[in-house]
Amino acid sequence: MNEKTTIPFAPKQKTNMKKPDERLTKKREKRTSESARLRYWVQWVVFTVTIGIGIQFFIYVHQAFLDGPIRVMRPPAVEGFLPIGALMGWKLFLLTGIWDAVHPAAMVILGYAGFASLMLRKSFCGWFCPVGTVSERLWKLGRRFLGDNFIVPFWLDIPLRSLKYLLLGFFAWVILKMPTEAIHAFLQSPYYRISDVKMLFFFTRMSMTTAVVLTILVLLSLPIRNFWCRYLCPYGALMGLLALVGPTRIVRNSQICIDCERCAKACPYHLPVDKKECVLSPECNGCMDCTLACPVNKTLEMKTKGMGKRVWSLAKLGTLLVIVFVGLVYTARITGHWKSSVTDQEFRMRLKEVDSPHYVHPGIKRK
Numbered sequence: 519m520n521e522k523t524t525i526p527f528a529p530k531q532k533t534n535m536k537k538p539d540e541r542l543t544k545k546r547e548k549r550t551s552e553s554a555r556l557r558y559w560v561q562w563v564v565f566t567v568t569i570g571i572g573i574q575f576f577i578y579v580h581q582a583f584l585d586g587p588i589r590v591m592r593p594p595a596v597e598g599f600l601p602i603g604a605l606m607g608w609k610l611f612l613l614t615g616i617w618d619a620v621h622p623a624a625m626v627i628l629g630y631a632g633f634a635s636l637m638l639r640k641s642f643c644g645w646f647c648p649v650g651t652v653s654e655r656l657w658k659l660g661r662r663f664l665g666d667n668f669i670v671p672f673w674l675d676i677p678l679r680s681l682k683y684l685l686l687g688f689f690a691w692v693i694l695k696m697p698t699e700a701i702h703a704f705l706q707s708p709y710y711r712i713s714d715v716k717m718l719f720f721f722t723r724m725s726m727t728t729a730v731v732l733t734i735l736v737l738l739s740l741p742i743r744n745f746w747c748r749y750l751c752p753y754g755a756l757m758g759l760l761a762l763v764g765p766t767r768i769v770r771n772s773q774i775c776i777d778c779e780r781c782a783k784a785c786p787y788h789l790p791v792d793k794k795e796c797v798l799s800p801e802c803n804g805c806m807d808c809t810l811a812c813p814v815n816k817t818l819e820m821k822t823k824g825m826g827k828r829v830w831s832l833a834k835l836g837t838l839l840v841i842v843f844v845g846l847v848y849t850a851r852i853t854g855h856w857k858s859s860v861t862d863q864e865f866r867m868r869l870k871e872v873d874s875p876h877y878v879h880p881g882i883k884r885k
């Protein structure tokens with residue numbers, strides 16, 4: 519919360535800035551662009567796979583609507599877009615040991631995101647989240663066309679940033695006050711058993727209001743860096759809070775720092791990296807753009823408490839994130855914690871009556 523107050527587009531004033539060694543800077547810049555590509559690759563692979571999963575699910579639902587055979591498999595990873603159900607599932611599991619068999623992949627994905635963010639900053643957001651990938655491309659596109667991104671003034675930035683915590687607080691409050699019996703009943707309800715279809719309809723049967731809201735979000739994401747992630751995403755808010763208590767952080771060696779401010783300029787969240795000994799902000803998504811931008815060797819590094827002097831490189835971080843994810847999904851699959859218990863026959867039967875009042879959200883039904 520203690521980020522700098524900045525005037526939009528205003529150049530920074532600094533009097534005692536030392537110059538980086540040009541030769542070393544060039545070398546590091548070459549290494550930087552090579553390393554930075556790794557994160558983009560991970561982001562794009564995850565994004566492409568997500569689109570592929572969405573298309574496969576669309577085909578599955580389409581075939582289930584018809585009376586012929588269903589030729590594609592329902593992709594469990596589509597449940598990654600059901601985080602509220604996954605949170606409920608985790609509460610039920612932690613308090614009773616019951617694993618939600620209806621949308622188990624949702625729990626695996628949320629569990630991975632939480633663990634990765636707890637251990638390695640909000641790295642799920644910076645490396646995996648497809649919405650984060652789109653957000654990042656949008657502000658970079660905006661910067662290309664507008665010349666720079668707009669920095670929201672401090673007095674407006676703080677209240678806007680609290681929105682995502684309010685949203686998270688609301689969901690957390692609803693889930694925390696729900697008794698485990700009520701959670702169990704919700705996770706077994708007709709609505710939840712087919713909530714992945716409801717989520718698909720959010721896009722394929724988009725209302726005018728949804729279309730307008732999405733368009734506004736896209737437009738705001740062009741001039742403002744990570745508009746959705748920074749101000750509105752409750753999922754990111756939860757990951758940020760986990761990262762806040764985690765052991766990994768960006769550490770600056772102020773003894774050899776030359777105050778060039780490149781790190782702060784590179785940070786997608788405008789964090790004052792050049793002023794801190796240690797970046798602890800819940801906004802830090804572990805992208806490591808700041809360490810890559812730093813022209814002085816061993817000045818800005820990502821380190822984990824308890825791991826001595828070991829430093830995270832982008833390659834190590836990316837490799838570990840991918841290996842843990844693949845390993846977790848594989849383990850969940852072979853132990854029966856990944857695939858939904860909803861069979862093709864049940865899915866087809868429920869799909870035919872999906873628009874009936876029987877499939878309205880239980881919370882809405884009660885009102």
Ligand code: SF4
Nearest residue numbers: 785802803805806808
């Ligand atoms: S640039 Fe550095 S401080 Fe900023 S979000 Fe990325 S890792 Fe965190």
Ligand code: SF4
Nearest residue numbers: 775776778779781812
């Ligand atoms: S830590 Fe930041 S301000 Fe210091 S030398 Fe590196 S990029 Fe420049």
